[in-house]
Amino acid sequence: MTWPQPTRQLHEKFCTVEGWDRVRDARGRTGTHHRTYELHLRDGRVLRTRVSHPVDRTTYGSRIWAHILRDQLDVKAAEFWDCVQDGVRPDRGIPETPAESLPLELVHLLIHRVGLTEAEVAAMTRDEAAGRLSRFWAEGA
Known part of the structure; x- marks a missing residue:
């Protein structure tokens, strides 16, 4: 399947939709702004991703994008786009709360x-x- 070009804006939208915590903002010497997000998973892992906002680039190249999906967001491309485009959060193994539970x-x-x-x-x-x-x-x- 073919998806749109991944952008920093969509990267950040993914973090927002899935409920990542914004833990740090930084401004580098070149004026580049970085936002760091973390997601604490039920299995004890903590995912961390950083969204950079350089002045002259808004899209990601294919190699860096593959790295972000695999190593930072821990999702497949289809899961990323389902989240960004349709608001469907990735299945992180979190059990669904039953509609009616017994005491x-x-x-x-x-x-x-x-x-x-x-x-x-x-x-x-x-x-x-x-x-x-x-x-x-x-x-x-």
Whole structure:
């Protein structure tokens, strides 16, 4: 697939959309402005990228862009463009929050009192789980 020419502006937009923290700004001797971003991942790694804003260049060459994608952003090109163009954040292995979760005490009782497996409890809705526990108590077990 062919994508637009990568720019520093799009690099920064990626960081903003994915929720990277801006940790440092610097101005060099030549007046070049650098913005440093970090992203803390659940596995303990910290990704770091720096967006430079030189006066005369707005696009990246192919070699530096490949390095940025691979070593700094840790994404494939398609993931980068999905994020920048459509707001789709890269899958970093962060589990989705279930729409409806069961209270911990209910889960504990279903597993340790009723004798259900974790998989059985995980497949239940809140109403199903409460009903199952109510039946257990009503049967006098």
